[in-house]
Amino acid sequence: MSGWIAANFFTLSPRERFLCMLAASAPDIDGAGLLISWDLYQKTHHALGHNIFFGIIAALIFAFCSERKQKMFWLCLGLFNLHVIMDLLGSGELWTISYFWPLSGYELSFEHGWPFYSWQNISAGTLCLAATAAIIYWRKRSPLEFIMPSLDRKIVSFFKADRGKAE
Numbered sequence: 001m002s003g004w005i006a007a008n009f010f011t012l013s014p015r016e017r018f019l020c021m022l023a024a025s026a027p028d029i030d031g032a033g034l035l036i037s038w039d040l041y042q043k044t045h046h047a048l049g050h051n052i053f054f055g056i057i058a059a060l061i062f063a064f065c066s067e068r069k070q071k072m073f074w075l076c077l078g079l080f081n082l083h084v085i086m087d088l089l090g091s092g093e094l095w096t097i098s099y100f101w102p103l104s105g106y107e108l109s110f111e112h113g114w115p116f117y118s119w120q121n122i123s124a125g126t127l128c129l130a131a132t133a134a135i136i137y138w139r140k141r142s143p144l145e146f147i148m149p150s151l152d153r154k155i156v157s158f159f160k161a162d163r164g165k166a167e
């Protein structure tokens with residue numbers, strides 16, 4: 001959700017906002033190892049997709065699929081780094097990030113991070129939901145605008161109907 005919320009601060013098309021959502025979650029594609037085995041997951045998660053090279057390549061791909069290429073490249077690279085920061089803060093003390101993998105085995109870690117299931121993460125999640133609701137209400141669009149436009153319209157008019165009752 002963070003990618004879509006961030007995208008709403010910029011002038012972008014629905015497609016570009018969708019790409020921002022993908023950019024913000026793309027690093028976690030390395031969690032797919034879990035489908036094969038826990039062991040593989042432990043080795044590859046926070047390495048394959050959480051290094052700066054992946055971030056740059058992914059930003060290039062997302063920029064390539066966009067109209068505003070330069071703006072989208074920097075925005076997607078920013079979202080990649082925001083993802084890394086949020087992971088460092090909120091995925092528990094055991095996780096480190098292999099930011100320079102495969103060139104270097106150096107691992108980022110943050111000792112004051114909080115566990116995955118914690119009030120900080122729950123508050124952050126609640127804030128994201130509130131921000132999403134505010135954007136639906138004020139900007140008249142939802143995170144589904146690009147993939148499910150008809151459902152998006154329904155959600156937006158639901159919020160409008162709600163506002164009608166409140167006034």
Ligand SMILES: [Zn+2]
Nearest residue numbers: 027028083087
């Ligand atoms: Zn992650």
